[in-house]
Amino acid sequence: MKTRLVALSLAAISFAGAAADAAETADPTQTYMDNCVECHGPDAKGVKGAGVDLTKSTFLKGPDAEFMEFLKVGRAAADRKTKTGQLMPAFDYLSDTEMRAVMTFLDGKKAK
Numbered sequence: 001m002k003t004r005l006v007a008l009s010l011a012a013i014s015f016a017g018a019a020a021d022a023a024e025t026a027d028p029t030q031t032y033m034d035n036c037v038e039c040h041g042p043d044a045k046g047v048k049g050a051g052v053d054l055t056k057s058t059f060l061k062g063p064d065a066e067f068m069e070f071l072k073v074g075r076a077a078a079d080r081k082t083k084t085g086q087l088m089p090a091f092d093y094l095s096d097t098e099m100r101a102v103m104t105f106l107d108g109k110k111a112k
């Protein structure tokens with residue numbers, strides 16, 4: 001009986017592991033639509049009064065690490081670097097995979 005319980009919980013652990021692995025693929029469009037579209041718009045050109053045009057953002061030209069660092073902290077409305085005086089939320093709950101997916105989506109929208 002005891003052995004069976006152990007076997008069962010081991011099975012549960014490896015199942016949880018498989019689920020976490022599966023979560024580590026993120027669809028670029030879906031991830032963007034889930035997290036960014038309301039303020040930056042479907043074409044990433046920004047929504048008036050909510051978020052700026054990202055197609056010309058210097059973050060798309062710089063290193064991935066800087067973009068990811070920015071996403072994790074966002075930009076407070078009172079930040080001295082603010083462009084609009086509006087909040088860019090912190091996305092510290094996105095995984096690296098999800099952040100990379102968003103960057104892939106934005107790369108496709110980048111102004112040439």
Ligand code: HEC
Pocket residue numbers: 032035036037038039040050051052054056057058059070071075081082083084085086087088089091102
């Ligand atoms: C609640 C609205 C909102 C959401 C949601 C949002 N943003 Fe923003 N974002 C803003 C605002 C407002 C700014 C402009 C901040 C400022 O005035 O400096 C901004 C700025 C940015 C910038 C900096 C642009 C630049 O060149 O200075 C990047 C990059 C960015 N957002 C990416 C994202 C990504 C990627 C997502 C989704 C993961 C996202 N944002 C979700 C509102 C939002």
